[in-house]
Amino acid sequence: MSTRTDLPLALLSAVGLLAATTGTFLEVAPNRLLSGSALALWHVPPAMGGWVVLALWCWGLACSLLATKRGLSIACALLVGLPLLAGAGAHRLLADAAVHTTRIQLGAGFWIMWLAAALLLLDRLRGARRVVQLAIWTGVVVAFVVAGWSGAFADLALVREYAAQxxxxxxxxxxxxxxxxxxxxxxxxxxxxxxxxxxxxxxxxxxxxxxxxxxxxxxxxxxxxxxxxxxxxxxxxxxxxxxxxxxxxxxxxxxxxxxxxxxxxxxxxxxxxxxxxxxxxxxxxxxxxxxxxxxxxxxxxxxxxxxxxxxxxxxxxxxxxxxxxxxxxxxxxxxxxxxxxxxxxxxxxxxxxxxxxxxxxxxxxxxxxxxxxxxxxxx
Amino acid sequence: MTIAGRGAWRIAWPCLALALLLIALPRMGPVFHAWMPELRAPVYTRTSFVALTAAHIGLVGMATLIAVVLGLGIGILATRPATRSLLPTVRAVAVIGQTFPPVAVLAIAVPLLGFGAAPTLLALCLYGVLPVLGQTVAGIENVSRPALDAADGMGYGRWRKLWEVELPLAAGPIMAGVRLSAIVSVGTATIGSAVGASTLGAPIIEGLVSNNTAYVVQGALLVAALAMSIDAVLAWIERYVRRGLV
CATH class of the missing domain: 1.10.3720.10 (MetI-like)
Structure with a gap:
């Protein structure tokens, strides 16, 4: 490995890629008490979404070999995109489900990828001016609030549990x-x-x-x-x-x-x-x-x-x-x-x-x- | 004599208290009966206190061992010149991770591993790594520049410098991290009884559920004595390490 390699980007992309390929993205449970069956990233309905996520991690891995510091846009896209993808997937899965008590839970693969994206964003923003940092984090939070407000996550089990209680x-x-x-x-x-x-x-x-x-x-x-x-x-x-x-x-x-x-x-x-x-x-x-x-x-x-x-x-x-x-x-x-x-x-x-x-x-x-x-x- | 004597006493009294409690508590049925006459079973007997204490120590010991290996390993790796660019990310994980409450880590481990000792061990390891990691990084970072320059001047190789200069000078802070890790683990292992681990938390949780204050007091006294004993022993080692090598 050359000393020019962008190690944080390489490591976090590798972790993300591993979680994307081997981890569970969503779990489909018959009701809130039974444990669910695991769905990998590419089995989650908007199949395009899964491939885009995979491509983004691969792109991150490739960029880590470049001399310039890349990955800010990858981190932002994944941090906001992963929950949106999960929400959209849950919506489609629920529409197809036979039982109305079906619950769509977030799997370990999702959480690991999401953490990796957050850590990547944290790392890319280090050294940036405080105004830029504040603007980007605010943008991420606003994106979440708007998406949540418009019901993008409403079919995820976590949000349903909250709505019920x-x-x-x-x-x-x-x-x-x-x-x-x-x-x-x-x-x-x-x-x-x-x-x-x-x-x-x-x-x-x-x-x-x-x-x-x-x-x-x-x-x-x-x-x-x-x-x-x-x-x-x-x-x-x-x-x-x-x-x-x-x-x-x-x-x-x-x-x-x-x-x-x-x-x-x-x-x-x-x-x-x-x-x-x-x-x-x-x-x-x-x-x-x-x-x-x-x-x-x-x-x-x-x-x-x-x-x-x-x-x-x-x-x-x-x-x-x-x-x-x-x-x-x-x-x-x-x-x-x-x-x-x-x-x-x-x-x-x-x-x-x-x-x-x-x-x-x-x-x-x-x-x-x-x-x-x-x-x-x-x- | 005076300092050594006082140091020895400081380790001895919590350990003595623990031993005394282990011997006396099973025989104190009449005392608890007199205090709380309404209880039918005033002393916890489902598992012996000695067995629970041993299981508790075993769980904490194993978790701390794994945490030390991982924390030291990652900490050393992140401070080497070739992998130094990872240091901010590693530090962020250690700092942010420590704002996660131990209960939360324990609760997250349950869906992954089910009930019993396994999720508790995972939670103890995950959470225990952070203080060791943080203190290893801080300790190595704080090694003074002149000491490193001197080692370079004497022609020390990379590994020899790590082994004979950096680690000995960082040993005090690292040991403080190990101590913190172990103490947090003792507490988290206690709560682990709520998810089915067999530790000294079992009498407390069972007593709380069945409104048996005697069980609660017995478990609490033992856990408190155990925590103080472990802290005293590790504090003694820490002081020895700091004095012996600095």
Missing amino acids: RDVFATALRIHLLLTLGTLGLALAIGLPLGWIAWRRRRAGNGILGVLSLVQTVPSIALFALLIGPLAWLAQHMPSLQALGFGGTGAAPAVIALCLYALLPVVRYTLAGLDGVPRDAVEAARGMGMTRWQVLARVQWPLAWPVLLAGLRIVSVQAIGMVAVAALIGAGGLGRFVFLGVGQGAIDMVLLGTLAIIALALLADLVFQAALMLTERRG
Whole structure:
């Protein structure tokens, strides 16, 4: 292999080609509980579509031998085209199906090709100007929204599952967000003062961090479970708490446990942020006659804030994932779809919950990245 | 003595707690009965706690081993000059992959492999690779330029440089990645009981389903002790690696 070979394009095209030729593109299941029979790419109705996909991957492989960097258009075409092809295929297959409960599911081959296309686009856009990056990603998202709006994906099992459970899904999403935000709020309310104490008194700080990192090693489900006993006891002996919805299972142990996990990053990053504030700045402010609180509010906090933001990014992504586990102790949220679906063997339901959780985590990551970028630019 | 002594104690106490729980819990029927008299079976007996712990450790151990082999392999490959153009893609996979919640990875593995230990192992491996991979890349990237130049000046070949300079200097971060990978695996393996894997999560899940808080507490205590034990042992190895080779 010559050193000129465009390795990312070659590798991702090879993966895509392999998934296209050996993977399952769609699965046809008689109903939502039975597993389906596999359909390869070229057996999916608009047969032309399958050949175009194959040709695009081959073209990518060929282009990887060229000296110039190609593949941007291939990535865009596949990223948008693959779901459209799957949607169109599902529509035709359903029209021919004998049983009206038939479900058309996306196969592993589809997911692998789609991921490869997304990674390729990510790689091609690296080094491009931020405006170009933003424009292309926005274009992809808009294409999806327009296609989804006009019903291009309506016959895929995943979308049908969502349509059937729209209200339940909306409630679950709201609870998931509320639990996450509640965790973040509580963790900030406790973590910020703790971080400040840890910064003022190093010995106490080491102790706090030690205890919190010990908590961090305990698996989330175990911590949820360990809180059930004490909280049930509290609720039994304090009826006023019970009236507030405070019981052994449900949201209370979930938020308390999640907050315990979130405290370590919050305290650690608050500490790092305060450490990063230049001594001169603090002394200058003191010299100007500011009180300790004024220094904290007007000098230390604004300078430490970007570091804390980086910590909050980790906390929110982690919390969104852990709230999913909290469904096991009856806290609700998107995890309910996952565990109910696993229990019933309903794959579409599992995927609906899982994809929503992943999308939420990625979205939170993006939001905090954007916020970080904005504060950096202003700073 | 003091540092070594404190280090030894730090590994010893979680392991002692785990051993104590394993011995005591099966005999604590009367205690749990006194606490929750309404329960007919106050101690989980379907599978012995020792067997569950062994299965849990086996699953996590195997997954971590595979994750280390894959993560190190890909990490080393992506930092070689010839294949360096893959580095941004590899890094993107490691970073984006870690925003995926472990539960999601577990749930995706079920339709592929059915119920039982197999999907749990796949999820543990897939997810476990990411921290090892990320830390391997970061560790090798952070090896100081002068160290590499010195190795070049002494006429080290490519492989010798990797083996005697880059990997030893990156060993600390890599070990931190292994530790993180193992700890996440302990947690995910626990949830794996929800999809039929036989681990220490079994008493927790069964207790939650049948409203038996005693089972839940027993499973949770054991899992917590196991996680802390594994973390303590790996932290000790990490410290040894960092001190011994830097």
